[in-house]
Amino acid sequence: MKIKLNPHHLVGFVHPLDVIKRLLNEKNNRNSMETDELLPLLSATAQGNKQAFAKLYNATSPKLFAISLKMLSNRAHAEEALQDAFVKIWHNASEYQVTKGTVISWMISIVRYRSLDSLRYHKVRKEQALDDDYASADDLTDLPLEVDYEDGSKLVDCIEQLDEQQKQAIHLAYYKGLTHSELVDHIETPLGTVKSWIRRGLQQLQRCLTL
């Protein structure tokens, strides 16, 4: 089968790997802890070095725990998610490649995905429970979010350019793990509008990030 390449399809297309490479080289995105410390520690962890794994834990667990805690709003659940994530990091350290992003980003993803699973599992349990044992499991009282970025990455510049609603929807999804329908309840906006805010916000982010 012949594939016809239309030059118009290539205009503006940036290969994701090129973006990752650029991000890794971007001074703006530097993280001294990352290059000096985390990569050697993760490499040693992949070889089964538990001292290195302990150091990796000491260096990253406060940030990763905070991410999980913010999403789950429940200390016990966040501790459980952190444990699961670090056990996974221990077993999967050898799967890390530089093309997957920085070490800390790779670790953040593992913690976030585990926390998302936990969040949805406990929400289902809460909905099924007749008592309110899980009443504090997804406390949303600290919303709307106050977001104060520490670093000046390009993502931060780009997200600041979004409409307020797009930014709020993306923040709530990223930090609190809210689904489309939960965003509908929280922002009191129709589902179609919420989906559109997120989709357009992400498209705008991508355009801004690849410029």
Place this chain on the structure above:
Amino acid sequence: MNYDNQKLIDMLAAEYVLGTLKGPARKRFQRLMLSSNRVREATWMWEQHLNNLASSIKSVAPDSHVWERISQRIEPQQVTPSSKVITPKASIWKAWSLIATAASIVLALIVWQPQSPVEQLTQQIALFKDASEQPLWFIDVNEQGLSIKASDKLTARTDKDYELWMILKGQDAPISLGLLPKDGVKSLLKDSRFNAQDIALLAVSLEPIGGSPTGSPTEVLYTTELILL
């Protein structure tokens, strides 16, 4: 849905990373990640971008017992204490270490058989575990085929079958290796393309009774790598 569309892949990847892609759509996307380089790369790109948002979160140190539990789960008998994080329970580790040492000596005496020289062959094994690290299937590859043992920890669904797949390096389409046992031991014939050096990943999928109706995994549940010893 047209998964060849790069814009669509980018948006699905972004919503996967963000967390708004959920339920069956999220599982479909995870399955797609197994078989498509473009999907994986788009996902890594969004992870690298969006995880910069975490810079706004102020660090919170977890309690020391979290590290203790992680240590227990990764290998209780051999944890090397980091003075900062595990000192309070050091005596427990010491006791574990002594028990483990004694067990190793007993095991060595059982295994060591000087009258029968052991052939030094490369062994290929794989272990599938669930999210809580419970073993589910142990796979031992020999010249004839694959010997697969279902763990006691496996709670298999009676209305479904579990199918084993291999994903070859540089290839998108998973290759079926056969149905996994729900209990006990089962042998599977080795596919002619089964070569440890070429295998990127092994995967288990949940399928209707009898196996995948489409020739592709229906719902990927677990993945693991083939280990060479």
